[in-house]
Amino acid sequence: MRIAHLSDLHLLSLEGAVPFRLLNKRLTGYANLRFHRKSVHRPFAAEAAAREIRRLQPDHVVITGDVSNLALEVEFGVVRSFLDETLGLPPDQVSLVPGNHDAYTMGSHRTQRFGKFFAPYISFDIAEIGSGTGFSYVRLRGSVAFVGLSTAVPRPPFVASGALGEDQLRALEKVLDHPEVRSRTLVLLQHHPWHNPPGFAQRLLQGLSDATAEGILLRRVERGLLLHGHLHRRIHRTLTTERGHIDAIGATSASLLHESDERMAGFNLYEIREGMPISATSHRLVLGDESRQHDDLTFRQVEIPRT
Numbered sequence: 001m002r003i004a005h006l007s008d009l010h011l012l013s014l015e016g017a018v019p020f021r022l023l024n025k026r027l028t029g030y031a032n033l034r035f036h037r038k039s040v041h042r043p044f045a046a047e048a049a050a051r052e053i054r055r056l057q058p059d060h061v062v063i064t065g066d067v068s069n070l071a072l073e074v075e076f077g078v079v080r081s082f083l084d085e086t087l088g089l090p091p092d093q094v095s096l097v098p099g100n101h102d103a104y105t106m107g108s109h110r111t112q113r114f115g116k117f118f119a120p121y122i123s124f125d126i127a128e129i130g131s132g133t134g135f136s137y138v139r140l141r142g143s144v145a146f147v148g149l150s151t152a153v154p155r156p157p158f159v160a161s162g163a164l165g166e167d168q169l170r171a172l173e174k175v176l177d178h179p180e181v182r183s184r185t186l187v188l189l190q191h192h193p194w195h196n197p198p199g200f201a202q203r204l205l206q207g208l209s210d211a212t213a214e215g216i217l218l219r220r221v222e223r224g225l226l227l228h229g230h231l232h233r234r235i236h237r238t239l240t241t242e243r244g245h246i247d248a249i250g251a252t253s254a255s256l257l258h259e260s261d262e263r264m265a266g267f268n269l270y271e272i273r274e275g276m277p278i279s280a281t282s283h284r285l286v287l288g289d290e291s292r293q294h295d296d297l298t299f300r301q302v303e304i305p306r307t
Contacts, residue, residue, distance in 0.1 A: 002058040005268040007229030008066040008253035010041045011078050045265035046254040048297040050087040064229040065099025065191030076117040091120035095146045099191035100160045103152035136171040145184040151192040162192035163209040185275050186224030193228045233262050234282050236304040261302045
């Protein structure tokens with residue numbers, strides 16, 4: 001089983017960002033797009049990653065959130081076009097979870113806008129398990145059980161922390177005990193990493209509020225992957241369990257232009273053989289000559305730093 005991992009697409013579209021829709025947290029997000037984020041996040045980078053993934057023909061693709069910027073309908077429409085046309089894989093080969101930017105406002109969260117736009121990519125293979133909100137979902141593919149969680153909750157301006165909530169934690173407990181999951185390699189998908197920042201203030205602003213509760217549930221897992229985004233960097237950490245460990249691996253933003261190998265746009269690729277994750281590599285976008293056409297970009301393999 002070969003799995004490609006994209007994250008933090010941040011596909012930009014300011015259509016529909018009319019004044020009456022900016023009189024909330026979107027006002028600060030809109031300013032960030034106009035005066036900062038737009039200068040470093042470029043759609044062509046994510047599109048190049050999608051084309052390279054399609055060329056490599058993995059068995060499954062996972063996308064760990066922040067596909068949009070302001071959770072506007074028009075942005076989700078752009079993402080659907082990206083999935084349908086640029087990535088070009090059927091929904092049963094792509095699994096998706098939301099990030100904090102995909103539940104940017106109370107309205108987008110309350111109406112479950114993300115779930116409605118991306119329903120084909122968050123389908124349930126075990127119907128009796130779920131939290132009632134579209135998450136947690138389980139998708140069984142060969143020897144792998146993909147479990148999608150949502151850490152996306154609306155927060156005040158300048159706060160990007162996440163939470164699973166009691167309903168999802170109860171659902172996750174059922175998932176981990178289900179024989180169809182226990183007999184497979186777990187691949188857990190969520191936007192926020194399980195490992196929180198060290199400082200109290202950073203945890204409040206950027207972390208996962210119920211990471212401790214999730215970690216208690218994951219102690220029963222013998223092996224698996226926890227794939228996340230949010231940090232806009234390549235990172236590989238270990239979550240020790242009672243009978244083994246989980247490799248917690250983050251992908252950089254697929255659209256981020258950055259001089260660092262650790263952060264430059266790209267995607268990760270994992271291989272699972274005989275039920276064991278055996279390799280994790282990352283593929284970094286190479287810009288090269290500025291005159292190079294955006295549809296003729298290349299990638300080179302780089303390390304995923306361990307911490």
